[in-house]
Amino acid sequence: MNDxxxxxxxxxxxxxxxxxxGQACALELVRAGVVVWGLDRDxxxxxxxxxxxxxxxxxxxxxxxxxxxxxxxxxAATEVGASDILVNAxxxxxxxALIDVSIKDWQALLDINLTGYLLLAQAFAPGMVERGxxxxxxxxxxxxxxxxxxxxxxxxxxxxxxxxxxxxAAELGPAGVRSNTVSPxxxxxxxTESYYQAPGVSERRSAAIPLRRVAQPDDVADVVLFLASDxxxxxxxxxxTVDGGFVTTLMGTVxxxxxxx
Ligand SMILES: NC(=O)c1ccc[n+]([C@@H]2O[C@H](COP(=O)([O-])OP(=O)(O)OC[C@H]3O[C@@H](n4cnc5c(N)ncnc54)[C@H](O)[C@@H]3O)[C@@H](O)[C@H]2O)c1
Numbered sequence: 363m364n365d366x367x368x369x370x371x372x373x374x375x376x377x378x379x380x381x382x383x384g385q386a387c388a389l390e391l392v393r394a395g396v397v398v399w400g401l402d403r404d405x406x407x408x409x410x411x412x413x414x415x416x417x418x419x420x421x422x423x424x425x426x427x428x429x430x431x432x433x434x435x436x437x438a439a440t441e442v443g444a445s446d447i448l449v450n451a452x453x454x455x456x457x458x459a460l461i462d463v464s465i466k467d468w469q470a471l472l473d474i475n476l477t478g479y480l481l482l483a484q485a486f487a488p489g490m491v492e493r494g495x496x497x498x499x500x501x502x503x504x505x506x507x508x509x510x511x512x513x514x515x516x517x518x519x520x521x522x523x524x525x526x527x528x529x530x531a532a533e534l535g536p537a538g539v540r541s542n543t544v545s546p547x548x549x550x551x552x553x554t555e556s557y558y559q560a561p562g563v564s565e566r567r568s569a570a571i572p573l574r575r576v577a578q579p580d581d582v583a584d585v586v587l588f589l590a591s592d593x594x595x596x597x598x599x600x601x602x603t604v605d606g607g608f609v610t611t612l613m614g615t616v617x618x619x620x621x622x623x
Pocket of ligand 1: 377378379380381382383384401402403404407427428429430451452453454473475478501502503504545546547548549551552553554600
């Protein structure tokens with residue numbers, strides 16, 4: 363399948379490459395023959411990603427980078443050089459109801475999940491424009507359209523990512539640069555692992571999803587690789603939901619006398 367993508371030899375930079383979805387993207391890209399630079403603020407996590415790749419005989423280049431810092435991003439961009447592909451995956455969650463979320467928490471989340479994506483795009487897209495080709499894939503979430511209660515600025519950050527990606531698509535399409543989002547549903551990663559440690563959560567979440575399982579990071583990474591590749595050459599400003607059908611289930615949650623089993 364990876365040969366079908368024909369992305370071997372391309373260069374990619376992946377944020378959040380130390381864990382979860384970003385790590386899976388970095389590993390799948392390098393297995394597809396892409397020269398991969400992984401960025402993360404967690405140096406040890408990055409080293410672990412590089413080590414997993416090395417076990418398969420692949421090299422992932424790493425650069426420690428905090429996406430909330432323009433200086434840190436500039437330093438990473440200088441180290442990485444030109445890139446054909448940008449995958450924005452570094453992100454966090456923070457609990458809090460909107461009615462009393464502190465501005466400090468609100469801003470801290472937006473700084474990583476939204477402004478961090480913008481800063482990385484601003485660092486790598488100009489080179490893509492110069493070369494007349496490139497693909498940006500931003501990890502959004504089903505929360506960009508379906509608010510996630512009790513999660514502070516999370517849904518707002520993902521809605522921002524969605525419209526930002528579409529604006530990039532409109533602005534950079536004439537230069538041959540594409541911008542798309544992937545919106546995962548429920549994915550088991552270090553970010554969410556604590557939920558699944560609670561008894562019954564994995565089973566109840568799986569039962570709520572038409573495909574009857576929670577996603578693994580690879581389920582998302584495969585779609586990211588497709589969008590990054592020329593196989594998606596006429597796809598820009600789009601979003602692909604990767605949720606096992608979860609968002610289609612709304613009408614099944616209410617009683618419909620005469621139609622229920
Ligand atoms: N796990 C899910 O169910 C799920 C669902 C939908 C969307 N997402 C999104 O997918 C993306 C990846 O999430 P994940 O589940 O793999 O999480 P994760 O916690 O496993 O990985 C996130 C990575 O981002 C890094 N990071 C955090 N802040 C950073 C910063 N300031 N600078 C650089 N790196 C930073 C972390 O160190 C970590 O390695 C996030 O944007 C998340 O919102 C996750």
